Amino acid sequence: MSSDLKNQQEDQTSKEFEKWRISLSNLTGLGLTNEEKERIIMEKDWNKCEKWKKNLITNSPMITFLLDHLKKSGCEFNSTSIQCHPCPETKSGGFSIEHGILLCQNRFFNKKHLEDTLSHELIHAFDHCKFNLNWFNLRHHACSEIRAANLSGDCRWTREVKRGFYSFNKQHQACVKRRAILSVIANPSCESREMAEKAVNEVWESCFKDTRPFDEIY
Numbered sequence: 001m002s003s004d005l006k007n008q009q010e011d012q013t014s015k016e017f018e019k020w021r022i023s024l025s026n027l028t029g030l031g032l033t034n035e036e037k038e039r040i041i042m043e044k045d046w047n048k049c050e051k052w053k054k055n056l057i058t059n060s061p062m063i064t065f066l067l068d069h070l071k072k073s074g075c076e077f078n079s080t081s082i083q084c085h086p087c088p089e090t091k092s093g094g095f096s097i098e099h100g101i102l103l104c105q106n107r108f109f110n111k112k113h114l115e116d117t118l119s120h121e122l123i124h125a126f127d128h129c130k131f132n133l134n135w136f137n138l139r140h141h142a143c144s145e146i147r148a149a150n151l152s153g154d155c156r157w158t159r160e161v162k163r164g165f166y167s168f169n170k171q172h173q174a175c176v177k178r179r180a181i182l183s184v185i186a187n188p189s190c191e192s193r194e195m196a197e198k199a200v201n202e203v204w205e206s207c208f209k210d211t212r213p214f215d216e217i218y
């Protein structure tokens, strides 16, 4: 019994020591393994992403507007159906029928960027809810990507400057088209860039004009 107690005490002490070592290392960055560093970054990213997400769900006019329309259309989204996760460098968010909305916690420059990404994915969710899209059909997918890029703020000119595109002439439309094509290329049913371009061009006129649930681009 007493040796159990001693072991317990030792366990406790080593746990305390470990906690202390990690919190001290977090400040200095010294003595941490790469795995520990990664874990800390992941935790920080997740906390930040969750904090911004929760804040936007209640305070952003754009996000609350979209959530409201989703609810009215019978597809309610809440905080748990919008999840923060680490992602590879190629994307910042995603929408899936089974999993809901993904926010790539390690990909956001700032809260506004997360807001635009969340708006983009909520427009996909809205399209899916309202129009029963077939995501393997490239024209359906293209239409939703055009709308998401057009309406979400993805193509705000300040963001374009950050990406290195400086010509403002028809910049918004060019940005929407470019981003829609890139997203359609990632569709498993898309075999080439030409196929993606064709799908986007075919639905462009009607989908660029279709600003539901917004009356107009603001």
Ligand SMILES: [Zn+2]
Pocket (backbone or CB within 6 Å): 120, 124, 145, 148, 183
């Ligand atoms: Zn998209």
